[in-house]
Amino acid sequence: MQELFIGAGDSPASTTQWAMAEIINNPNILRRLREEIDFVAGKKRLVQETDLPKLPYLQAVIDETLRMHPVGAVFPREFQQECTIGGFYIAKGTTLVFNSYAVMRDPDCWEDPHKFKPQEEERREQAMKLFPFGGGRIRCPGSNVAYIIVGTAIGVMVQCFDWKIKRGYEVNMEETSGLQFFLALAHPLECIPLSRTLNPLPTNPQITDL
Numbered sequence: 001m002q003e004l005f006i007g008a009g010d011s012p013a014s015t016t017q018w019a020m021a022e023i024i025n026n027p028n029i030l031r032r033l034r035e036e037i038d039f040v041a042g043k044k045r046l047v048q049e050t051d052l053p054k055l056p057y058l059q060a061v062i063d064e065t066l067r068m069h070p071v072g073a074v075f076p077r078e079f080q081q082e083c084t085i086g087g088f089y090i091a092k093g094t095t096l097v098f099n100s101y102a103v104m105r106d107p108d109c110w111e112d113p114h115k116f117k118p119q120e121e122e123r124r125e126q127a128m129k130l131f132p133f134g135g136g137r138i139r140c141p142g143s144n145v146a147y148i149i150v151g152t153a154i155g156v157m158v159q160c161f162d163w164k165i166k167r168g169y170e171v172n173m174e175e176t177s178g179l180q181f182f183l184a185l186a187h188p189l190e191c192i193p194l195s196r197t198l199n200p201l202p203t204n205p206q207i208t209d210l
């Protein structure tokens with residue numbers, strides 16, 4: 001139960017903040033995302049959960065966010081039996097902490113690992129090395145829900161608003177670990193939404209059908 005509250009609460013919110021910070025710092029990505037969303041959802045209704053499978057670039061932006069900013073970056077494993085990994089002997093009962101942050105920014109695995117490059121060819125080929133949700137039998141059970149929450153939140157924010165940050169020209173991407181094992185922005189993302197349309201979009205898409 002404790003894992004559910006911790007996992008379900010802050011992780012999607014923090015991932016959404018990281019994604020918006022990257023999007024605000026990369027106006028070309030914002031433009032391309034918006035073109036995709038406008039093409040699929042139009043301008044008369046809000047983007048919604050059922051649109052997500054038709055938004056591959058939004059999906060790529062979320063994956064790239066999770067690669068560079070995995071909020072649960074380290075997770076422990078206790079070995080049930082002895083084995084050898086990469087030439088190292090591991091005794092039964094050893095606890096090994098797996099660092100997904102280090103692997104997902106490893107220059108031996110990724111080209112330009114510290115650059116936010118959604119949908120680049122090499123990124124797609126390396127999807128197997130993407131594990132922001134952990135792995136194996138105790139992999140995060142909320143990953144599908146997380147994609148829906150984060151995807152819908154970013155989709156609507158990109159669709160409806162332009163974004164201006166309060167201080168400076170770029171969001172400060174410095175990292176902190178507020179909670180143990182939890183990767184968050186060191187400085188809160190403070191930005192101002194500027195409405196994109198003169199006519200506010202209805203919250204219920206069916207209203208437009210009346």
Ligand code: HEM
Nearest residue numbers: 003004007008011012072075133134135138139140142146
């Ligand atoms: C972007 C959002 C999220 C991220 C990055 C994330 C990441 C993770 C990671 C890395 C783990 C450890 C997995 C492992 O040890 O292999 C985990 C565990 C867990 N997550 Fe998530 N999570 C997210 C959202 C959610 C949501 C929305 C829920 C619930 C609806 C959830 C529920 C859980 C639970 C219950 C566990 C513990 C699983 C276990 O110990 O068996 N997570 N999550």
